[in-house]
Amino acid sequence: MWSDAGSDAPRCLGSDTAGVPAEPLPDGYPDGRALCERCLRFIALDEEHRLVEHDTTDPAETDAERARRREWFNIHGW
Numbered sequence: 257m258w259s260d261a262g263s264d265a266p267r268c269l270g271s272d273t274a275g276v277p278a279e280p281l282p283d284g285y286p287d288g289r290a291l292c293e294r295c296l297r298f299i300a301l302d303e304e305h306r307l308v309e310h311d312t313t314d315p316a317e318t319d320a321e322r323a324r325r326r327e328w329f330n331i332h333g334w
C-alpha cells in the first residue's frame with residue numbers, strides 16, 4: 257500500500273538548476289519562464305538564471321496552463 261512515508265519529496269530536483277527562457281509562442285507564452293527538464297513545467301528564473309524552487313506538480317495549475325504547455329510542446333517539441 258502507498259504511503260507518504262515512502263514517497264518522494266514534492267520538491268522538484270530541477271529546482272535551483274541553470275535555465276534559459278524558453279522560446280516563446282507568438283503571444284509570448286511562456287512569458288520568460290524556463291522549461292524544467294525534470295518535471296517539464298515552465299518555471300520562473302531568479303536573478304542568477306536558475307530555476308526557482310518548485311514542486312514536481314502544482315495542484316493549483318489551471319486547465320488553461322496545461323493547454324498552453326501542450327500547445328508549446330506541439331510547436332517546439334522536447
